[in-house]
Amino acid sequence: MKRENIRFKSQGLECAGWYYKAGNNGKSPCVVLGHGFGGVKEARLDVYAEAFAKAGYNALAFDYRHFGESEGEPRQILDIKKQHQDWHAAIAFARTQEGVDPGKIILWGSSFAGGHVIPVAIKDGKIAAVISQVPNLDGLATARTNGVVHALKLSLAAGRDMLRSVRGKNPYYIPITGEPGDLAAMTAPGARDAVEKLFPDDFEPNENVAARIILHAPLYSPGKLAHKMAMPWLIQAAEHDAVTPVKPAFKAAAKAPKSKLITYKCGHFDVYLAPLFEQVIQDQVTFLKNNVY
Template structure:
């Protein structure tokens, strides 16, 4: 297995990632992206290496404004930009001589699990989609939080937009916090679950421009579900504290070729231990069936 640093342009900004190559010629390839506020090194190399060990090349990248990718302000969360980055990553990967770009799958988790549904609907180059604990509907997710939380989010978001219009530094909110503190994620398992993913020594800051609070309700990957032609594996967490799992099930039923697995776990559990082994085993089998 080789790990090769690569970079590509997305709307004029350099995005960086790692290409994992197995010891075979022209392998099928999987493009991977992370969830909300996360960098690619937050546990995802473990997935990439497992895929690579079974004969798949993997391109794991950071969205603009995150990790090793360029762009300001840092940690700018914008799902529409993330989707564009995914599409540009696919375009880039298809140009690489080392892989078989005609056998291309995509993989996303959490917020990224929603992105891959949108990308799968938009790109005919995608031949298989794995969507792990996906964010599927901004409306249902927003409505699962108290009205007081929604009002605070609106106020934070407006403050950030006003500051950006005045060319001032962003008004930020925590990406993750304990219950009782406003953050993009503040459920009982959020702080421990999320921070457990962070690579030791990572130069990651727990804040993001608050304008994402205004965008979240508008982002609805479920609206693209019927347009996805590629086969999809959707792994849903029945104990998800952040994403209403019923909305994910409803979305899976709109997809023409969808294998849906409902797992007895929380949102942050598939990255570790037996649940990691269980979920990735199913993902590998799915990619073998659809890409090889």
Template sequence: MGASCSPDGITAAADENAAYEIRDIEFDAEGATLRGWLYRPKSDGSAAPVVVMAHGYNCLKEFYLDKYAAAVASAGHVVVAYDHRNFGDSDGEPRQELDPWAQVRDYRHAITFAQTLDGVDPDRVGIWGSSYAGGHVIVVGAIDRRVGCVVAQVPTISGWQTTLRRIPPQALAGQRRAFDADRLERFRGGPPKMVPMATDPAAGGAASHASPDAWEFFTGQKSPPEDQWRFRRWRNEITLRSLELYSEYEPGSFVERVAPTPLLMVVGDNDTVTPTDLALGAYNRAGEPKRLVLFPGGHFAAYTDQFDRAARAAADWFSEHLRPST
């Protein structure tokens, strides 16, 4: 692959034949330091557009975000790719807590950081997000007019509707009681309650993402040997409050407000993690200009066998709208 990271987390420089260079970056997000990678295309010195990228629910940037960044950078864009707060190399407490609105604000901090970089055209900014962050970029694209182009891949559309599909109705009352008990314990100074992110289908049990394809992806068990390092730092736990925050999050309610900013949605035709029908409904509500890429497969195919198609679509969309003269 074009960009790679070594198993110990150190970014490896692109080889001299690559179309871009890579270095580690960090930036302030209201007191929390967020860390990631900067991809800078080799160019004639003229200012380039910039794309801000972050990953999905309990995903580290090592989960193939580098490959997406490389594809977009190879098309002539500077790329800022980073770990969400509370995860990976970024700071933030409590660890393993997913707060969607904090992540939305951090996208906007990342945009501000990206606009200050040498060699960046601050008036040509794109954002890319996948899964949970696919919902975030819909929100950011709707409320932040610095954004000139949006790519939402396998996006979260409705936290509540998705929650209803993951949790049996008879279990909702018990989950609410658990939320309330956790809130009280945290108020008293106790640690946040942790719950599994994924579960082995053979063993059973409750988890945030209980589908077999989630277990296979997050544990890396079907990834090739050269990619096994990507999954070594992943932790199979999140805070219980992350589930509560997820159930309250409705990024699809912002989709009508993205236009006139161009919106590309990349959707799997058999996605049960961020359900296909919810994504298609949101796409139909979105205004022009917009484009839909519907690939065969489930949620995680976007990172594996459908990667080339998804990455090419994103790079082409950014080029069309951020580099119209090329």
């Protein structure tokens, strides 16, 4: 599928993205895709977007400010409020594209963004459907996966980063993924190797994040808003998820009037890769065909 490099403004700064136009004529829905914790579009968002375009949907994948090809200094700052703003800017941009039906915008978020799409969709009020893949829905539940000792180490790193910020110094960074026992945001067994498989061989990702997000992530539980999700909502959860636990997904699905929950016997990162990826994306396309067109 052909893709177009695009840029749009969010709070005065440019976000970079890719736009895939559906192959059919006339106006079609558009899927807006955003990545998870510290992720960028090169981590297989292109594969999802291509699949949607082949199925007849326009698709727009983007990088948050401070990440990837988007503007924003210092780099690798994960700010929840800013990322919500970037989502709204991406949606507004998508609605202006030729061939897009502005009344049929679909949000697709994975992991951390699988939670973002909930408050964003609610605030927008006109979203046609939402897909949350292995979503972060309960900040405390996610934080508990690290264990008490590791959580304390991360909190100390976050405090150090905040102090540097107050003093006007460069951020204190920690790795996004690491091996069990490492000082990293995600240390589930196999997480580091799995994330490396998401990127093309010729792409070198920035694998760090400013540690300050560790102070905010446990307080971020977008699943609590599930009862306000009035649009069709697909939740895809991994039964053996050691990053974003599965129980909050069951709770959220039970509260949302138009939710559909699909679980897979796998870990957090297995949904992105073969052999499970084909089933996951097919379930997403089927959901859209049944609920959008």
